[in-house]
Amino acid sequence: MPFGVIYSAIMPTVDNPTEKTLAELGVNDAQGVAEKFAEVRARFDRQVALDADGIRNLMLQEAWLGSDSDPASSLRNFWVGRKAGVLTLVTENWLKKSPPSLKGVVGKQFNELKTHIESKLEEQRKRIEEKTEASAATRDRIDLSLPGVLRPVGSHHLIRQVFQEIEDIFFSIGFSVVEGPEIETPYYNFEALNIPEFHPVRDDMDTFYLELSKGAATPLLLRTHTSPMQIRTMEKQKPPVRVIVPGKVYRRDNPDATHSFAFHQIEGLAVDTDITFCDFTGTIEYFVKQFFGPSVKTRFRPSYFPFTEPSVEFDVSCPFCAGTGTAAGGGTCSKCKGAAWIELFGAGMVDPAVYGFVNYDAKKVSGFAFGIGIDRLAMLKYGIDDIQVFFQNDVRFLRQFP
Numbered sequence: 021m022p023f024g025v026i027y028s029a030i031m032p033t034v035d036n037p038t039e040k041t042l043a044e045l046g047v048n049d050a051q052g053v054a055e056k057f058a059e060v061r062a063r064f065d066r067q068v069a070l071d072a073d074g075i076r077n078l079m080l081q082e083a084w085l086g087s088d089s090d091p092a093s094s095l096r097n098f099w100v101g102r103k104a105g106v107l108t109l110v111t112e113n114w115l116k117k118s119p120p121s122l123k124g125v126v127g128k129q130f131n132e133l134k135t136h137i138e139s140k141l142e143e144q145r146k147r148i149e150e151k152t153e154a155s156a157a158t159r160d161r162i163d164l165s166l167p168g169v170l171r172p173v174g175s176h177h178l179i180r181q182v183f184q185e186i187e188d189i190f191f192s193i194g195f196s197v198v199e200g201p202e203i204e205t206p207y208y209n210f211e212a213l214n215i216p217e218f219h220p221v222r223d224d225m226d227t228f229y230l231e232l233s234k235g236a237a238t239p240l241l242l243r244t245h246t247s248p249m250q251i252r253t254m255e256k257q258k259p260p261v262r263v264i265v266p267g268k269v270y271r272r273d274n275p276d277a278t279h280s281f282a283f284h285q286i287e288g289l290a291v292d293t294d295i296t297f298c299d300f301t302g303t304i305e306y307f308v309k310q311f312f313g314p315s316v317k318t319r320f321r322p323s324y325f326p327f328t329e330p331s332v333e334f335d336v337s338c339p340f341c342a343g344t345g346t347a348a349g350g351g352t353c354s355k356c357k358g359a360a361w362i363e364l365f366g367a368g369m370v371d372p373a374v375y376g377f378v379n380y381d382a383k384k385v386s387g388f389a390f391g392i393g394i395d396r397l398a399m400l401k402y403g404i405d406d407i408q409v410f411f412q413n414d415v416r417f418l419r420q421f422p
């Protein structure tokens with residue numbers, strides 16, 4: 021609808037017929053009355069058909085928009101408002117002031133117009149209400165196709181991943197996992213492992229003792245190795261025993277590229293009635309090949325630990341230079357420093373003296389134990405040259421091992 025038409029359609033001041041009496045409009049018969057009412061009705065019909073914006077524009081032009089600025093109620097007010105609505109004007113100027121001969125006709129026309137306007141206004145109100153609700157519904161609709169808020173879940177620390185790798189290998193050959201306390205008594209950390217007080221090995225493990233109140237039953241220290249769990253396990257369980265013990269251990273080492281006061285080990289213990297040195301080396305070899313790949317070789321050298329007899333040190337042929345000691349492009353292999361072998365970890369057959377501490381019959385049982393340094397193994401396998409990066413939590417490092 022062109023703007024001019026809307027404007028003139030409601031212009032109350034410009035020649036507004038409802039502001040005049042019928043006589044002033046020159047109406048003096050039923051036909052004329054019907055025509056005037058038809059004009060008003062047509063004007064109303066045009067306005068009520070407008071949408072909310074159309075009505076708002078119209079009412080703004082007429083300075084009619086109520087303070088609630090709701091277009092529908094403004095339009096209603098414009099037409100049926102008590103004080104100055106069009107119907108009031110029609111009542112005052114046409115109905116009340118009509119000659120007695122036309123009163124009946126005007127009254128009838130007025131009633132029809134009034135009913136028409138009221139029902140149409142009600143329809144329009146409903147229409148606008150529904151539309152508002154529909155658009156609110158569209159606005160508030162949840163779009164299930166949008167991706168949700170992505171929160172980074174992070175990943176396992178490389179040390180945790182290597183633990184898992186090693187645990188999986190030992191699971192596959194019948195070992196299970198046990199864990200133990202990081203605060204230990206000297207009995208479990210030393211004595212029961214055949215390391216009596218004043219044994220020189222304790223010097224290596226000179227470590228963190230807890231400050232306790234006087235009269236405490238026993239001193240306590242941060243465990244220096246996972247080996248105490250050998251004792252705790254055998255105390256609880258009769259042979260056969262096949263366990264690995266992942267965990268943190270502590271020593272009074274000054275931090276450098278290969279030392280940290282906290283690090284990680286996996287202890288292993290297998291005890292049964294007929295375990296031989298062959299079972300021992302076979303198990304270790306299986307593990308090492310699983311971990312570094314089938315082409316590596318293993319070897320062991322005599323060593324010493326108070327809780328194993330005999331004790332050995334296990335080596336693996338250098339996985340980086342295929343055990344040649346020479347780097348791929350010539351020159352000395354930087355990993356094994358040309359030695360062709362890399363020292364891995366200590367192990368041995370359980371010393372019979374240890375069985376005495378856990379009430380196992382040393383004549384009937386035998387077994388082996390090993391203690392793997394996880395940090396060292398992780399550094400070797402993943403080419404990391406500074407143990408400190410494991411503890412610095414720098415995400416640039418961590419992200420390299422998702």
Ligand code: DAH
Binds near residue numbers: 392
């Ligand atoms: N507990 C030893 C350490 O921390 C490592 C070790 C060596 C554990 C030989 C063992 C073993 O179980 O048999 O240095």
